[in-house]
Amino acid sequence: xxxxxxxxxxxxxxxxxxxxxxLGAIGPGIGVGLIWAAVINGxxxxxxxxxxLMNIAWTTFxxxxxxxxxxxxxxxxxxx
Amino acid sequence: MGELVLAEGGEFAPPGAKDFFLPPIFGGVTxxxxxxxxxxxxxxxxxxxxxxxxxxxxxxxxxxxESVYDMGRNTIAREQIGGKDFKPFVPLIVTLFTFVLVNxxxxxxxxxxxxxxxHIGFPLAVSVLVVYPVYHFVGFxxxxxxxxxxxxxxxxxxxKPVYVLLAPIEFFxxxxxxxxxLAIRVFAAMFAGHLILLVFTxxxxxxxxxxxxxxxxxxxxxxxxxxxxxxLEALIQVIQAYIFALLSASYIGMALxxxx
Numbered sequence: 001x002x003x004x005x006x007x008x009x010x011x012x013x014x015x016x017x018x019x020x021x022x023l024g025a026i027g028p029g030i031g032v033g034l035i036w037a038a039v040i041n042g043x044x045x046x047x048x049x050x051x052x053l054m055n056i057a058w059t060t061f062x063x064x065x066x067x068x069x070x071x072x073x074x075x076x077x078x079x080x
Numbered sequence: 081m082g083e084l085v086l087a088e089g090g091e092f093a094p095p096g097a098k099d100f101f102l103p104p105i106f107g108g109v110t111x112x113x114x115x116x117x118x119x120x121x122x123x124x125x126x127x128x129x130x131x132x133x134x135x136x137x138x139x140x141x142x143x144x145x146e147s148v149y150d151m152g153r154n155t156i157a158r159e160q161i162g163g164k165d166f167k168p169f170v171p172l173i174v175t176l177f178t179f180v181l182v183n184x185x186x187x188x189x190x191x192x193x194x195x196x197x198x199h200i201g202f203p204l205a206v207s208v209l210v211v212y213p214v215y216h217f218v219g220f221x222x223x224x225x226x227x228x229x230x231x232x233x234x235x236x237x238x239x240k241p242v243y244v245l246l247a248p249i250e251f252f253x254x255x256x257x258x259x260x261x262l263a264i265r266v267f268a269a270m271f272a273g274h275l276i277l278l279v280f281t282x283x284x285x286x287x288x289x290x291x292x293x294x295x296x297x298x299x300x301x302x303x304x305x306x307x308x309x310x311x312l313e314a315l316i317q318v319i320q321a322y323i324f325a326l327l328s329a330s331y332i333g334m335a336l337x338x339x340x
Contacts, residue, residue: 055159058326059327059330062265062323062326062327066261066264066265069264069265069268069269069272070261070264070268072268072271072272073264073267073268076097
């Protein structure tokens with residue numbers, strides 16, 4: 001009875017939101033890593049292709065990055 | 081043990097979203113509003129002064145202004161929109177880049193230290209009221225109403241039945257999500273960056289002033305991290321401004337493209 005009462009009063013939202021964001025950030029982390037790994041590989045094989053590669057890298061990087069940033073916004077919404 | 085040491089002073093209150101809502105300076109005018117006006121003045125004065133007397137051998141200011149313009153014109157606009165019709169958009173792209181850049185950099189300039197773009201309203205206004213109408217307008221103007229919709233919603237090289245799924249997804253991403261993600265990208269990066277700086281400086285202050293004797297030296301570490309994060313933040317702010325201009329140019333380029 002007492003235990004149940006104590007359990008209902010604890011607000012777990014913040015911790016859960018943080019864990020959720022941590023898990024959610026894994027995906028974009030791997031994605032961003034893959035993109036730049038590909039750029040490094042490409043530049044090492046063909047240094048003169050660096051310019052076009054960087055352009056493609058930035059445009060794809062932002063698509064992946066926004067997932068982590070949306071996660072951050074959702075973290076603040078969920079932890080309120 | 082740790083609790084005993086920590087319990088000496090007041091409770092440490094971690095910074096949150098509430099720290100971004102500063103009290104108004106006067107009337108309904110808040111700090112971000114003043115900063116936006118200030119940024120416009122800074123950019124206008126800088127470019128007017130730097131370009132007032134062009135010389136063959138550029139001076140320091142002319143060199144900076146030329147570099148910024150060159151990057152906006154050649155690296156961003158020409159690459160993304162294409163060599164044929166990028167010229168009308170160069171002023172817009174350069175303006176977007178400098179505007180977002182200066183407003184972001186306010187986050188690490190001493191005494192100002194508040195990135196305007198960390199309030200979602202400002203980037204949302206720039207993307208929904210400026211970028212979004214521009215790229216759809218030029219698209220509709222170039223291809224006509226039906227042509228533009230067909231261009232945008234029915235990408236070529238896909239089996240016919242897939243369009244049932246693909247067209248709504250394309251519509252959702254191009255007409256609804258694009259302006260929102262464009263704004264969220266710069267907003268969340270600035271918000272998170274400013275929050276990290278707040279965490280390290282406030283924790284350092286707390287450890288130095290409130291915490292017990294053993295914990296006081298730890299504040300040095302916290303301040304050192306705050307300084308390191310400031311440099312990281314400078315990098316991110318420039319990158320975010322670059323990305324904002326790059327994506328705007330990319331949207332315009334996609335709206336104009338007629339490869340099918």
